[in-house]
Amino acid sequence: MLLLAIESSCDETAAAVVKDGRTVLSNIIASQISVHADYGGVVPEIASRKHLEMISVVIEEALQAAGVSFADIEGIAVTQGPGLAGALLVGISTAKALAYALGIPITGVNHIEAHLLAIYLERSVEFPFVALAVSGGHTHLYLVEAVGRYRTLGQTIDDAAGEAFDKVAKLLGFSYPGGAHIDRLADRGNPGAIRFPRPLMHDKSYNFSFSGLKTSVLNYLKKNPHAIEGDFLEDLCASFQAAVCDVLTGKVAAIVATTGVKRVVVAGGVACNSGLRREMARLADQEGLELHIPSPLLCSDNAAMIAVPGDYYLKNSIISGFDFDALPVWPLDSIAERLTSGS
Numbered sequence: 001m002l003l004l005a006i007e008s009s010c011d012e013t014a015a016a017v018v019k020d021g022r023t024v025l026s027n028i029i030a031s032q033i034s035v036h037a038d039y040g041g042v043v044p045e046i047a048s049r050k051h052l053e054m055i056s057v058v059i060e061e062a063l064q065a066a067g068v069s070f071a072d073i074e075g076i077a078v079t080q081g082p083g084l085a086g087a088l089l090v091g092i093s094t095a096k097a098l099a100y101a102l103g104i105p106i107t108g109v110n111h112i113e114a115h116l117l118a119i120y121l122e123r124s125v126e127f128p129f130v131a132l133a134v135s136g137g138h139t140h141l142y143l144v145e146a147v148g149r150y151r152t153l154g155q156t157i158d159d160a161a162g163e164a165f166d167k168v169a170k171l172l173g174f175s176y177p178g179g180a181h182i183d184r185l186a187d188r189g190n191p192g193a194i195r196f197p198r199p200l201m202h203d204k205s206y207n208f209s210f211s212g213l214k215t216s217v218l219n220y221l222k223k224n225p226h227a228i229e230g231d232f233l234e235d236l237c238a239s240f241q242a243a244v245c246d247v248l249t250g251k252v253a254a255i256v257a258t259t260g261v262k263r264v265v266v267a268g269g270v271a272c273n274s275g276l277r278r279e280m281a282r283l284a285d286q287e288g289l290e291l292h293i294p295s296p297l298l299c300s301d302n303a304a305m306i307a308v309p310g311d312y313y314l315k316n317s318i319i320s321g322f323d324f325d326a327l328p329v330w331p332l333d334s335i336a337e338r339l340t341s342g343s
């Protein structure tokens with residue numbers, strides 16, 4: 001089945017053509033990063049307007065790059081949520097109009113579910129697996145039993161990991177989103193230079209908390225204003241990144257120990273982080289885990305990943321029809337209802 005997939009939940013307008021939910025023929029991403037950079041975060045209304053400008057452009061490009069035309073497309077998968085309501089509506093309206101005009105089925109996809117399954121665009125992974133979803137809005141641990149069957153085991157009680165990276169980056173004067181910038185500087189720094197706290201690292205839950213860590217960095221900067229320069233800055237970035245990665249890796253280790261599930265997928269924009277990739281690989285070596293992290297392009301927001309659950313749902317006749325709405329909040333645990341309700 002040849003799918004057109006559309007993603008517009010946040011600040012990337014994206015379209016992809018994917019065959020059978022596995023083979024990426026094209027994956028076009030128009031990033032709005034430069035538009036929001038000066039505001040220190042994504043401005044929802046500006047995001048919606050930019051999606052409106054770019055959506056037809058990326059779809060056209062995705063078809064061209066794949067060497068196909070609208071007539072070849074057999075189904076449409078579009079991000080239905082979670083995300084910014086106005087931003088989601090642009091993708092959904094476009095997808096509905098295309099599906100209607102072409103007379104093909106459409107299915108709404110959960111963005112986080114797509115992050116968790118993006119790895120299938122590169123290789124097959126058996127169920128069950130433990131999944132760590134780390135992005136700008138999510139830091140969740142799931143037990144994934146099958147497509148559509150997700151159990152939340154833990155989540156952040158305040159900031160998401162990506163949000164913590166971006167907020168600390170902002171304190172250091174970097175433009176939004178600064179996660180990748182911290183990663184680059186951290187690479188040259190000493191992760192043991194400053195001992196930042198590891199929040200909730202040893203409590204019994206699988207929850208996370210990153211807002212206190214950001215405050216620790218702020219307090220450190222107040223006491224050590226020179227830390228914003230040169231080698232000090234690299235050490236600070238490396239030390240902050242080490243604290244985040246320790247907590248993320250530590251909770252994955254704890255879940256693996258309790259559930260006995262030794263297969264782990266790490267997904268979402270923060271899965272691009274080289275420190276996290278390294279630490280997870282170290283844990284996998286140490287504990288004999290089967291570790292899967294998609295290539296960076298498939299970790300951050302893209303449309304090809306939307307086609308993975310999209311293909312599954314369409315092939316299983318879970319079709320959304322034309323009356324579905326955007327779901328700005330859409331917990332993954334509730335997805336299983338789709339499998340029984342068929343929409």
Ligand code: KG4
Nearest residue numbers: 135136162177179180183269270273300301
């Ligand atoms: O999944 P994603 O592209 O969008 C959301 O669904 O949120 O994740 C974006 C987040 C941002 O917070 C960004 O700073 C972070 O991922 N990020 C990184 C890196 N690359 C992207 N954080 C740390 N290190 C990176 N290399």
Ligand code: ZN
Nearest residue numbers: 135269300301
């Ligand atoms: Zn995302």
